[in-house]
Amino acid sequence: MNRLEEVQVKLQRVRHLIEQRQLSGLLLKTQPNFSWLTAGGLNSVGIATELGVTSILVTPDGLYLIANTIEAPRAMKEEGLGELGFTLLTFDWYENRELQLVREIVGDGSVGCDVAVSGLLHIADDVAKLRYELTEGEVDRYLFLGTKVSTAIENTLMEVKPGDSEAEVIGRLCAELWKDRIDAVGYQSAADERAYLYRHPIPTMRRVDKYLMLCINARYKGLVTSITRLVHFGQPASELLRQFRHNLEIECAMIAKTRVGRPMREPLLTAIEMYEQLGYAGEWKLHHQGGAMGYYARDIRVTPTTQDLVGKNQAFCWNPSISGTKTEDAFIATPDGPKMITGPVVYPAVTVESNGFEFKRPGMLVL
Incomplete structure (x- = not known):
């Protein structure tokens, strides 16, 4: 699928919405929706x-x-918009x-918009649903982004030093x-005790002693993915390694339970049960557990009462956390199971089996 073909697929979705809502037109003003409709353009x-x-x-x-x-x-x-069939106003x-x-084009008819004007x-919520099923081109761009981000964060942490x-x-x-x-659209960095104290540790000038948690939301041609990696200097305590393994097992269970056509809340409810069974009851309440993503870091933050169903070729990222650890890798929910967007590249790999799937996951880097 080339870029023009992708734009045509998306225009069909938009025009179907226009017809459903009996509109004369739809005005898109946000950066994410511009990137989506133009198949990777930037405004x-x-x-x-x-x-x-x-x-x-x-x-x-x-x-x-x-x-x-100016623009x-x-x-x-x-941005190649002339080649994509855009008329300039x-x-x-x-x-x-x-x-x-807008009025010169559509007259007095009803016009929808993705922001309040x-x-x-x-009708921002209606527009958001148009983005959920990824095209072939978007899948390719996501896999490129995932490889680059995974490589960048792991190589960066391989070079970190105390101080x-x-x-x-x-x-x-x-x-x-x-x-x-x-480009980074969100980032967190937690050295030592800050990893235990805060679920959203924005970077400070705190210097690393023995432990660092690094997280980033990274954007390529509009698509956003999230990733978290950990590094420890010297042998970690056995309890920390055990907790990290449990964190991985919870996340893998969530990924495996993210099935096309099933409620998005099912992976979260599974995770809540596992938190309790593994001895971490209540930890899930200290931070959202993730959900659907795409042109936002999270299109939907899933709660125990979320009614949305998992869509075909919809991107997800679960981020279970226990005070001191977090695991986070993104994937696409396909009819054949999860297709990982991010994963271990230079980090040690850990194998986790869950609900019939075998996952190759990043371990904790020990330097």
């Missing part, structure tokens, strides 16, 4: 916002890029004519990712 300049600097308008028979005079030339040329940078241009119908700060380790990891135009 971001600033990173501290969900909104893109250009918008897409889809009608039953039209496809438009709405951009000011229009690059978007049409470097442009305005001067010192004006705000986006909605006027006065006069438009906010390095949490922040500088993150900096080295980001530098590795940027070699492939992969």
Whole structure:
């Protein structure tokens, strides 16, 4: 599937939604939805916002890029939107004519939007569901991203030394990712006791003594994956190794239980039972356990009452944690079982069997 074919598949989904909701058009303004519909295009300049600097308008028979005079030339040329069939609607940078241009195309009809805009119908949840089933091209991009991220985080941790700060380790990891135009959209780094104290340990200048947990959400052409790895200097305590193994077993059980057509809550309910059976009752309440992902780090944070079903070729990442340990690798739920996105590359591998599947998982690196 080439890029144009992928865009056409997605336009069919969008136009079906337009027909279902009896709309005259759909306006997409967020960075994730731009990347999704354009099969990997980027409309971001600033990173501290969900909104893109250009918008897409889809009608039953039209496809438009709405951009000011600053963004229009690059978007049409470097993002290849002309070749993908987009018609450019442009305005001067010192004006705000986006909605006027929309109305010139669709008239007084109802228009949906992926963000709240006065006069438009906010249907972000409906749009999100269009993204869930990955195309062939998206699967290929995800596997590329997963290999690069797995390699980058493990190579970075292989080079960590006691005395390095949490922040500088993150900096080295980001530098590795940027070699492939992969950007970090979230990161955590926890040295020693911080790994036990906080579930979201944003990086500080705390220096590593014996133990480091490193996590990152990394984005490539809009798709986001998550990963966590651990390194210990010197032989870890047997209790820590036992806990880490239990953490892996919980995650593998969750992956194995993520079956197409089944409720997303089933893997979580399985995990809750295992937490209790293994002696960690209540730990699951200290942090969300993950869920569906794609153009966001988590499209759905699954809870015990989530009603959504696992979709075909939908990406997931579970992240069970016990105070001091966390395991986290991403995968795609397929009719034949899980296809791993991330996994061990240079780290020691651990084999875990769960519900008829054999998983090759990263162990804890000991230096």
